[in-house]
Amino acid sequence: MPVKSRPFGRRERNKQAKLERITAAASELFAERGVDDVTTQQIADAADIGTGTLFLYAKTKGELLLLVQNAHYSAALERGRAAAADAPTAVDGVMALVEQIAECNRVQVDNGRTYLREMVFGDPSEPHHAEALAIVARTEEAVAGVLTRRAQVPAAEAATLAQVVSAIMFVELGATLNAGSSIPELLASIRTQVAAILPR
Amino acid sequence: MPVKSRPFGRRERNKQAKLERITAAASELFAERGVDDVTTQQIADAADIGTGTLFLYAKTKGELLLLVQNAHYSAALERGRAAAADAPTAVDGVMALVEQIAECNRVQVDNGRTYLREMVFGDPSEPHHAEALAIVARTEEAVAGVLTRRAQVPAAEAATLAQVVSAIMFVELGATLNAGSSIPELLASIRTQVAAILPR
DNA sequence: AGCCGAGAATGACTACACTCAGAACTGAGG
């Protein structure tokens, strides 16, 4: 195909550059002031693009947050995987993973909670959302891995339990009731729940 | 002015009447067209009150949905409690409760999902939200009750497991991914998860 | 009755996410 043979025309480069400017602008503004205190207009201005252009790159403000944060979660997952490797018990292994995700999530409480809300209630067909779901899937695989290795749980059951661990994290980290809780408090609550669901 | 002896003056009666008109109007419109396709303006008009007045009775549109739906969930919980009483096993008992809640939630998918979103991410200090949380608390007590009775789980652990069951329901019923799933499909998925977390 | 303070009601107004009709740009073919 003639189009495919020249993948890097000016057009393509321009699009890429814009996406990078948007990501940088949104990343900075969100981190600095929190999602709710930044308008899409300000992001567009900071990225030096028109209002409408922003929505060609992320269909909603929520998608924009996913775009910006996915990389952080992906990195947190890798750190968690490493930490889980040398955990003494199944619960500790799962919690090693959970701890990294939770810390990543709580860097800025509002952003973290909004990220989770978007994950559960947003539109999964949008690309950045799909990527976020893929990270969740990898997280669940990691949890399931720990369970089969350290607690001899059969694969099918491990997958189900990993799904439950996800649900626990989502609700615990997302709930407004816990918005004011410290990370250790959250982890303690999650640990209690995780410990209760693992087979003894 | 027939009534000085009544506990409430005209003012109080007026407020009550307005709340009832609002509830009726919102209830009907939400049921008919779904939360997202009804504007607060239309509700205000239907209730024959000013735009701003609506927000004296429910601080956000989400709160309004809670106001309207709480009674349904409360009733569903009672039905579930009754059904759980004569269930043969712990899993069946829990699922009897879950089934009623799920059916209530799915009467109108969007409204149900929005209700759950509001529960987790809304402002718990608002009165209708507080009532919704109370219903969840009662649901968890009911689940815990089933677990202690039918599976001899100690009270503390039963409470923790009930919390986990809540989380499973929230995510399963709320997730956009499951927006198109039928009730039996949802119940099957929840049952698998519930079965996996109960002690064997 | 008539007045007054507290609380309730109101709707014009604001802020902001998102849209869309047209302008501007790109690159392929002549």
Added chain:
DNA sequence: CCTCAGTTCTGAGTGTAGTCATTCTCGGCT
């Protein structure tokens, strides 16, 4: 080089949740 079809960009415009200064109403008090 020029044209043109396709793509991308744009910002004025739109719809709607929620606010607030003002007006209205009630009921206690003299």
